[in-house]
């Protein structure tokens with residue numbers, strides 16, 4: 560079996576989107592306060608889809624969502640020529656070829672997202688070729704079903720926040736993640752507003768629900784050190800991405816200072832990036848995204864390393880490229896689930912692009928033992944709401 564062709568397309572959402580709201584979430588751009596919409600970097604309304612076809616007609620589907628219009632020429636100009644003609648089952652050699660040939664500029668960020676898209680497609684091909692779901696190639700079924708946490712609860716007026724949390728509770732979720740909307744630039748008043756958010760959700764859901772909190776790289780170590788003691792009474796399961804991903808020392812400091820677990824990793828790349836985090840004892844939970852980190856090949860290596868450190872892996876986002884890894888690894892206890900909604904930030908776009916992603920039932924999702932590959936197909940249901948860039 561040989562790889563015959565690679566087709567990459569960028570799908571740009573042109574349909575209706577929820578009006579952007581200020582303070583939807585803290586973010587790294589907040590530090591530049593007063594310089595325009597700090598939420599602009601928080602909208603992901605494009606997606607790259609990569610179809611790898613073999614000489615016997617099997618088509619594997621890969622994807623990435625970071626800067627798709629940049630990932631596309633990387634795939635077309637740099638990676639595809641390396642990969643065409645290879646045996647898709649030689650996935651490790653292909654990964655090393657893509658990594659080492661772009662090592663000067665691609666080992667982190669968009670280069671690795673482009674590599675991820677091709678790698679995910681290769682695993683889809685391998686599953687389809689042997690008639691097995693991808694998780695059966697990675698270690699098989701480790702769970703009867705995957706517990707998922709509802710992940711939205713963006714910062715909003717307390718009454719609507721309470722109503723959203725109640726909805727997830729009534730749908731049977733026992734875990735949910737909220738986003739803080741304020742940070743250092745908002746002073747003591749903003750810190751109180753953040754505390755009001757988690758207090759509101761805790762009051763709605765009671766003590767038997769895990770609440771995760773997220774501030775998307777929007778804080779400083781100083782701010783986090785001051786707010787963390789005030790969050791302890793609400794017993795968050797983790798505080799996510801408190802500071803910049805490059806501030807590994809900051810992560811380690813906060814982990815030592817607070818009993819609240821600190822999570823991160825959705826903006827880290829490759830096995831080597833996560834070795835750094837683990838050696839620095841920077842995170843209590845690893846959260847790579849398979850369509851960023853280096854694909855399934857890299858993600859599975861990180862899973863092995865994380866297991867040696869007994870640090871759990873809970874990938875960023877749901878989506879099949881992550882679910883298969885969670886299913887195949889005991890050290891991946893749960894998954895994130897983005898509720899199906901109108902397009903807002905863009906995490907929801909996956910549902911408008913693909914068919915096959917499982918929907919939760921009473922807080923669990925499941926994968927079929929009988930659907931080969933990743934188990935997704937391209938959807939044409941919302942095609943009219945996308946501009947497709949070939």
Ligand SMILES: O=C(O)[C@H](O)[C@H](O)[C@@H](O)CO
Pocket residue numbers: 601710773775799825875876904906
């Ligand atoms: O953890 C997450 O889901 C992410 O950090 C953010 O929410 C991002 O995906 C934008 O929603």
Ligand SMILES: [Mg+2]
Pocket residue numbers: 773775799800825875
């Ligand atoms: Mg996050």
